[in-house]
Amino acid sequence: MADKVVLAYSGGLDTSVAIKWIKEKYGLDVVTCTVDVGQHEDLTGIGERGKKIGAVAHYQIDAKNEFATDFVFPSIKANSLYEGSYPLSTALARPLLAEKLVLVAEKEEAVAVAHGCTGKGNDQVRFDVTIKAMNPNLKIIAPVREWNLNREDEIKYAQKNGIPVKPKKSIFSTDQNLWGRSIEAGPLEDPYFEPPDEAFEWCVPAKDAPDKADYLEIEFEKGVPVAVDGKRPSSVDLIQYVNQKAGLNGFGIIDHIEDRLVGIKSRETYECPAALTLIAAHKDLEKLVLTRHELTFKSRVEEEWSWLVYSGLWVEPLRYALNAFIDKTQQRVNGKVRVKLYKGAMRVVGRKSEDSLYQHALSTFGRASTFDQNSAVGFIELWGLPSRVANDKLHGKKKKVLTVAASNQKKKPSE
Numbered sequence: 001m002a003d004k005v006v007l008a009y010s011g012g013l014d015t016s017v018a019i020k021w022i023k024e025k026y027g028l029d030v031v032t033c034t035v036d037v038g039q040h041e042d043l044t045g046i047g048e049r050g051k052k053i054g055a056v057a058h059y060q061i062d063a064k065n066e067f068a069t070d071f072v073f074p075s076i077k078a079n080s081l082y083e084g085s086y087p088l089s090t091a092l093a094r095p096l097l098a099e100k101l102v103l104v105a106e107k108e109e110a111v112a113v114a115h116g117c118t119g120k121g122n123d124q125v126r127f128d129v130t131i132k133a134m135n136p137n138l139k140i141i142a143p144v145r146e147w148n149l150n151r152e153d154e155i156k157y158a159q160k161n162g163i164p165v166k167p168k169k170s171i172f173s174t175d176q177n178l179w180g181r182s183i184e185a186g187p188l189e190d191p192y193f194e195p196p197d198e199a200f201e202w203c204v205p206a207k208d209a210p211d212k213a214d215y216l217e218i219e220f221e222k223g224v225p226v227a228v229d230g231k232r233p234s235s236v237d238l239i240q241y242v243n244q245k246a247g248l249n250g251f252g253i254i255d256h257i258e259d260r261l262v263g264i265k266s267r268e269t270y271e272c273p274a275a276l277t278l279i280a281a282h283k284d285l286e287k288l289v290l291t292r293h294e295l296t297f298k299s300r301v302e303e304e305w306s307w308l309v310y311s312g313l314w315v316e317p318l319r320y321a322l323n324a325f326i327d328k329t330q331q332r333v334n335g336k337v338r339v340k341l342y343k344g345a346m347r348v349v350g351r352k353s354e355d356s357l358y359q360h361a362l363s364t365f366g367r368a369s370t371f372d373q374n375s376a377v378g379f380i381e382l383w384g385l386p387s388r389v390a391n392d393k394l395h396g397k398k399k400k401v402l403t404v405a406a407s408n409q410k411k412k413p414s415e
């Protein structure tokens, strides 16, 4: 019996061709492995399809729940948006897929794992780094990268080898899971070209969204969403519900220029209705319950966290350490946020929490204020001191002696 390789199998052209190619080139028996991370695709029959092409066995793993709780939820706590825009939908799923591949490879006593990533993208890095960290003895085979294949060559190879080629559903190249859908290639490679409505499947065009505003009430506990509109569904169902609601209101599209890890700039289009909504709601709640100092520092941590995940370093100990900090802050991130969805827009319109640091008596401009306005005078004196000293120097008023005055007049609080 030949040695085995476990191939991450999507059922698409790249990985179907890979089954044959690996057998031919490496003489290995191919075991296919398909992981369900909520890609909304019909995965039935996928194992059979692989076996018809020559796979010796198939594993189908439902990892939706694990993806939601162990990958998506930490990213919500980190308000994770790469380069301020991309909620990392594809990036988060890769280390999970890599982990499953390694586990199946160990079970099957395989000598290698394989994936269909190209040599130009981020995904190859995410797969390879995680695989090597988990099991350095496994060889990694990446046919598309090694073979430098393009679609036309693949179709020719498929036809020659009797591999059924499904007609391509769209001119775009897509990748999707519970947390979002990425749409690339074709006319979108011109960064000035507006993505047509047909590129999107989750978000209706804003003009076709209902004429009446829709609301969502999202409840968070320790930084993760636990209930929506008064119901406590599973994590997966909660995300799917928000995807649907926001998408039906035309909200969730991202169109930006992204810096890939390998140094290439690319135009990326996504639809991530739930991700954008839940992150916005979470971030808003944090503003109510965390101190200014916590928020400022956390935003730096968030940027670093997002970068690590984007760049394939899910397994980097720095990320674990940042998680520890983030989790500590999330203890108080409990409460409800109300968001309004209307014709392609989403806005937080209300928030409340038992852990709120908002004190009406301090912030009100009305009579009930307990804030002594006189206390501001001394504060301003010191707050602006460094800038005053510097300005005096800049404007040549060197001889003037600066003073720091105490505010000594006590007034009634309401004045």
Ligand code: ARG
Pocket: 088, 089, 090, 091, 122, 123, 173, 174, 175, 182, 184, 258, 268
């Ligand atoms: N640019 C995104 C990322 O690197 C999306 C990549 C989509 N991947 C794909 N195989 N189509 O995370």
